[in-house]
Amino acid sequence: MTETAITHNSSARRMAKTVLNGFNSYFADYLNATLAAKARFEKADWQAVQQANVMRLELYKEKVHQTVNFLAIVTNRDIRNLDLWRQAKSAYSQLVSNFPNFEIAETFFNSVFADVHDHDKIDDDIIYVLSSQLLVQPSSEYSITIRYQGNDCRDLFRRLLQESEFSLPFEDLEDDLDGIVENFIAQHGEHHRRGTQPLSIDLLESVFYRGKAAYMVGRVSVDGVGHPMILAILNNERGSCYVDTALFSQDDMSVVFSFARNHFMVDAPLPYQYAHFLKQLMPNKRDYEIYNALGFPKHAKTEFYRELVQHLRSSDDQFIIAPGIKGMVMTVFTLPSYNIVFKIIKDKFAPPKEVTHEIVRDRYRLVSRHDRIGRMADTQEFDNLVFPLDRFSPELLAELQKVAASQIVIDGDRLIIRHLYTERYMTPLNIYLESASETEQRNAIEEYGNCIKQLSAANIFPGDMPLKNFGVTRHGRVVFYDYDEIELLTDCNFRHIPVPRNEEDEMRAGTWYTVGPQDIFPEEFRLFFSGRPKAREFFEEMHSDLYQVEFWQGLQQKIRSGYVVDVFPYRRAKRFKRHQDDDRLQIYSS
Template sequence: MTCPDAIFFRNSTARRMSKTILNGFRSYFADYLNMTLGAKARFEKADWQAVQRANVERLELYKAKVRQVSELLATVTNKDITDLELWRQAKAVYTQLVFNFPNYEIAETFFNSVFGYINDHDKIDDDLIYVLSSQMASIPEAEYSIYVRYENNSDIAALIEQILLDAEFSTPWENLSRDVQAIAQEFNEQVAPHISSPLGELKFDILESVFYRSKAAYIIGRIVDGDRFFPIVLPVLNNEKGGLFVDTAILNREEMSVVFSFTRTYFMVDAPLPYLYLHFLKQLMPHKGDNEIYASIGFPKHAKTEFYREFVSHMRNSQDQFVIAPGIKGMVMSVFTLPSYDIVFKIIKDKFDPPKEVTHEIVRSKYTLVSRHDRIGRMADTQEFANFSFPLSRFSSELMEELQKVAPSLLHIEGDRLIIKHLYTERRMTPLNLFLHKASEEDTRGVMEEYGNAIKQLAAANIFPGDMLLKNFGVTRHKRVVFYDYDEICPLTDCNFRRIPEPQNEEQEMSLRPWYTVAANDVFPEEFRLFFSGNPGARKAFEEMHGDIYDVEFWWGLQEQIRNGKIVDVFPYRRRRRFDRNR
């Protein structure tokens, strides 16, 4: 039995540990918000290179603070900070410290991250970390503080103008009255026919914080019609000549959902009360999981926490088994899924099938590159997990046989649990090659246009997919084409695009193998036609719209633009939705 003095000492140690972690969290969150607040100035100055740097620095900040706090813990006590009983007590103290904290959920995840840095990730226990939150989320009476309400105004143009002016951009508007009239027209066409209240009784709730991402600023809010909500999203762009303009008006959930897509990087938004922003956005996009929205508003680590909670809940409320994911098996990754769950799980094989020559470290570095890069709506977001625990009984025999064959080093069976030591999760999509098997002529043409756009936009953002086979691209529910196989990606500027040399004699012409030297970074665009073998209809549609992709000059031109510092314009809405600025 432990003596009272020892109990007091251990509690005192736990309290110092908890306070150290909480102080570290406060320091992280203050720096995080300051980095985020700088987004307005970067946008107004059109400093797009600084925008990209800030995105990476904000992601790295979390890791740096967790590492710093973890190392500091060893200096606040002479006790063994891997002692699980000590962490059990520290969590109890920390729970008291963050009670009624405005951002307690992010603080809890920070605690988890520090624990994970010091201890093995397989020690997932709610007594030690926050597998479940310590508090029930609720909406305080002060919810109004995150938005401004506009009401009692039957002049839609005047109301919109006030909303734009209240954003308080330092850069002047290019043509405010033109943009106001364009937005008012969209409102009258898209929303007015569907509202039940007179215009003067509508309420417009606009979030105080502007959302910044890439080269755009987004004014976001909701239109309240009784107990119904309509979204209002106004993307603002900088003409880089000292003027701002509204590019379009998004007034429906489908289009808003694409703006908050899992294929785009995280917004810079001043959200000191993250849960309130989650609640506000969930009212407009109820089909999105909490993890998706937390990721969108810039909290990817907490998004992982929410993902795991949603996963555990889904497992309790489903009975189907994990199976091998549909599609052609990859040479580097083994992919499985749960039919009732729209997520795929990807693990790196122990050995790669020829001709793959990458290593585990290289593959992981590729996924890290994607997590730090502007995904421009064309690369799926991934979440990386260590020691992910599954109920063993939920794995089909075929899947278990496959995993034990290709990646036995990553598997550990502990009782009735299967622990996979390292994996990635990703949104499930329909592989493009499978989609084409059943696609109509119209859908085939649509996704081929999307496929070419994806390749071009990735390239313009300095990403070369490497292997552009149809099976490595997916089709979303919005019929957008997204790249999701990252083991061969590289910066476009690292590629050496070449023409295939003309054969000099009959022997060279008849050779089944290249008779010319080929370096590791050589790329021959003429060979891209091979990606359509077996699907002449898709190939014909693609070549009509994107035949320039076979041309080496196309790639040289993009490389030159990137080296000259050009940042690509990519919009989370169809180009035809953009306002005509010449009207």
């Protein structure tokens, strides 16, 4: 072995240890931030909840930068040397062998490498395109679940609540149990009321916190078959808590863990075991969606990329221009066999758009850090993502070269896209309405209005609200996905359209009055329904308050006074009846 190789091995080992130390520091701080979620919930400190979400996202980036700085100290070698990184990866793989959270640690290694190098140097002998270890089914869940067994379902749920981690007392435990048992029996049969059949509950030991709610998540085994269980706990802000609803279906659980909602705060020191447990209850969820829900968006990105690579290897269809009306800021394409859309910022924007590339990117960053309250699709941001060139249809390739030439590079048989976003594909609302029944149209328009109201109550004004900018999920929810014109609601200036001063004003082609960049005229929202009289009729029946300046100004006042919106991931009808007359909680419920 040459002297240079020996030196490289020594430097590589120090680099590997430094990266692992950086990861351990990150993960410890991450868990501490998550452990504090219980105190924030019990204190009803909702402002701190929002701040903690942003802090936890920023924590990862800070630790990666800090690790890169240490790398330059622990070795006098050039840390951009790819050969050195190959050896460092080999050493790192040995260090994380049988590590309890090795998959997250490997992603951290990738992030440190990416902070030093351009993303187009992706190669499995340098970073973890694939994991160094197989993720196998856990032999036991003893370390993450608590088991409750018995014949009497009411007694089981009583024990579960009494032994929960909450320091707050339950407002009325018997009322809570009435609601839980009724929902359980409605889902699994009246015979369970008699308590003649054995039941078991495997409860994840850590509570899932998000927004203003806490969720106890587990699996109920009925007749030997495991079913989802979620108990949604709310703080009444009067010194006690209560169960707002109990959910026992896969669909309800899937909505709670929706891609349109923020990450949970959950103490999951063994992320894969939690992900495996949840995947059993939600088999239609992809691995990256579950890791994202658990609060590991960077690893979710790793899982997404691996899944995309695997799908491309096992399919042969071509990427095409996404169906629907083309946007003025983004060009969008998709793969028919894969329900994801890929969005690229165009080189030039058609009038009246006045944004820049950096403004658009800032708005997507805002969404990633804001409470999406179930109404904004999650996005993954990629730089220098490589695709097989022959998978792009001629029409799509021509479109990309025409409107986003600066963002693509053709390198032999590869197409490299410098910067793009990915989102879950949804049916655009305008397309959905074309074939929807009258009942479906009504429900969709009710959802559309609810979406606008809930986003606005969370201090997000969608800006551009045509129907084409909203999508319909498989559960019938309407979600906003076009972020190039969003802004904080509190930055907007809502105005009445001025009355013309004279006939000359009335006949003028343009507006006779001045319009500032932040001015919004709610009376103009009727224009979003051009050509759709039935949709407008439904909207005006259910959401005509959105045409009123006073509605928006009142909402701004509430937000400025510290109001944090109450929105929960289940229908209002699912909430236990005794809380339905709580005006504070049902203003913006789904």
